[in-house]
Amino acid sequence: xxxxxxNRTIYTVxxxxxxxxxxxxxxxxxxxxxxxxxxxxxxxxxxxxxxPSATEAMVVHHSHYSLSYREGFEQAEWVAYVLTRExxxxxxxxxxxxxxxxxxxxKSADWRNYKNSGYDRGHLVPAGDRRxxxxxxxxxxxxxxxxxxxxxxxxxxxxxxxxxxxxxxKRYGTLYVFTGGVLxxxxxxxxxxxxxxxxxxxxxxxxxxRGKWEVVAFLMPNQEKTDxxxxxxxxxxxxxxRTGIDFFPGLDPAVEARLESGMNQGQWAY
Numbered sequence: 001x002x003x004x005x006x007n008r009t010i011y012t013v014x015x016x017x018x019x020x021x022x023x024x025x026x027x028x029x030x031x032x033x034x035x036x037x038x039x040x041x042x043x044x045x046x047x048x049x050x051x052p053s054a055t056e057a058m059v060v061h062h063s064h065y066s067l068s069y070r071e072g073f074e075q076a077e078w079v080a081y082v083l084t085r086e087x088x089x090x091x092x093x094x095x096x097x098x099x100x101x102x103x104x105x106x107k108s109a110d111w112r113n114y115k116n117s118g119y120d121r122g123h124l125v126p127a128g129d130r131r132x133x134x135x136x137x138x139x140x141x142x143x144x145x146x147x148x149x150x151x152x153x154x155x156x157x158x159x160x161x162x163x164x165x166x167x168x169x170k171r172y173g174t175l176y177v178f179t180g181g182v183l184x185x186x187x188x189x190x191x192x193x194x195x196x197x198x199x200x201x202x203x204x205x206x207x208x209x210r211g212k213w214e215v216v217a218f219l220m221p222n223q224e225k226t227d228x229x230x231x232x233x234x235x236x237x238x239x240x241x242r243t244g245i246d247f248f249p250g251l252d253p254a255v256e257a258r259l260e261s262g263m264n265q266g267q268w269a270y
Contacts, residue, residue: 033099033102034096034099034135034138034139034141034142046061046065046066046080046081046082046176047082048250049250050080050176050248050250051066051080051249051250052068052078052080052178052245052246052247052248052249053245053246053247053249054068054077054078054245055068055070055077055244055245056068056069056070056071056072056077058070058071058104058105058106060101060103060104060144062103062139062142063135063136063139064081064125064130064133064135064136064139065079065080065081065125065130065139065140065145066079066080066081067079067080067124067144067145068245069101069104069106069108069144070183071106073183073187073195073196074108074109074113074193074194074195074196075108075109075144075146075147075181075183075195075196076124076144076145076147076180077180077181077183077243077245078178078179078180078243078245079124079125079145079178079179079180080176080177080178080179081125081129081176081177082174082175082176082177083129083165083166083169083174083175083176083177084169084173084174084175085169085170085173085174086132087129087130087131087132087169088129088131088132088166088169088170089131089132090131091131091132091137093127093131093134093137095127095141096137096138096141097111097141098111098121098141098142098143098146099111099141099142099143100142100143100144101142101143101144101145104144108142108143108144109143109191109193109195110143110191110192110193111143111146112191112192113190113191113192113193113195114146114148114190114191114195115191117148117190117191118151119148119149119150119151119190119197120148120149120150120151120154120155121143121146121148121149122146122147122148122149122154122158123140123145123146124145124146124147124179124180125139125140125145125177125179126140126162127140127141128162128166129162129165129166129177147180147181147198147201148190148195148196148197148198149201149222150222150223150224152223152224153220153221153222153223153224153225156224156225156226157220157224157225157226158201158220160229161203161218161220161229161232164229164270165177165203165205168205168207168268168269171269172207172209173207174207174208175205175206175207176205176206176207177203177204177205177206178202178203178204178205178206178247179201179202179203179204180201180202180243181196181198181200181201181202181222182198182199182200182201182202182219182242182243183196183198183243184199184242187199197222198222199221199222200219200220200221200222200242201219201220201222202217202218202219202220202239202242202243203217203218203220204216204217204218204236204239204247205217205268206248206259209267213251213255213259214259214264214267214268215236215248215259215260215264216233216263216264216265216267216268217233217234217235217236217238217239218232218233218234219232219234219238219239219242220232228270229270230265230270233263233264233265234263235260235261235262235263236248236259236260236261237260237261240260247260248260
């Protein structure tokens with residue numbers, strides 16, 4: 001018959017094994033890549049002529065969205081993708097792990113930088129826009145597709161804007177969406193890899209109607225606000241000035257100038 005001291009020893013050893021196992025899982029486990037660099041179907045990927053400029057040579061084209069990664073800020077300066085009415089399904093997807101993007105040559109920031117930081121791992125391409133396939137959904141959990149967001153902003157104002165974009169996709173059919181944080185000097189940083197926390201986030205949405213392009217742009221502070229979405233509209237020119245990114249470089253220069261200079265609120269139903 002085992003004595004109390006022997007049982008305590010066994011329990012202590014088992015507890016130590018469990019603690020070490022959980023630590024190893026938390027710090028070293030990473031599932032395989034969610035996708036090939038180009039794969040499944042290209043209907044959700046941005047046409048090459050719509051790819052914005054990049055301030056660094058770090059553009060990655062996944063199967064269902066594209067991005068430009070800024071190593072110095074440890075996040076994407078823009079993500080871009082097509083959102084159609086058909087993409088908006090209610091498929092029930094199992095939430096995967098956040099993993100580093102295997103196609104970012106310098107490695108995207110580890111998700112652990114966000115732990116205990118007080119900031120959410122805010123999706124740039126919303127997972128809710130990519131429920132139509134498992135691969136498309138899982139791709140949004142690359143850490144190259146997240147940015148530190150105030151949790152109330154992420155769940156509030158930012159979420160309201162994402163839902164509005166989905167309503168527009170249902171109404172207008174096909175949208176081209178561009179999203180990112182404004183990456184500038186002097187930002188607060190989190191984690192061991194110094195992931196920068198944007199003060200501002202932008203979203204640009206474009207559509208083609210009756211042969212003409214229409215666009216609306218938003219610039220929002222990284223904090224919760226209850227103001228109407230329309231109050232955050234700006235010109236694309238302002239977003240370009242803030243970010244140093246050239247959007248719609250493949251359009252005719254005259255069309256690009258017309259689109260980017262105005263607010264264009266009247267062309268979008270709220």
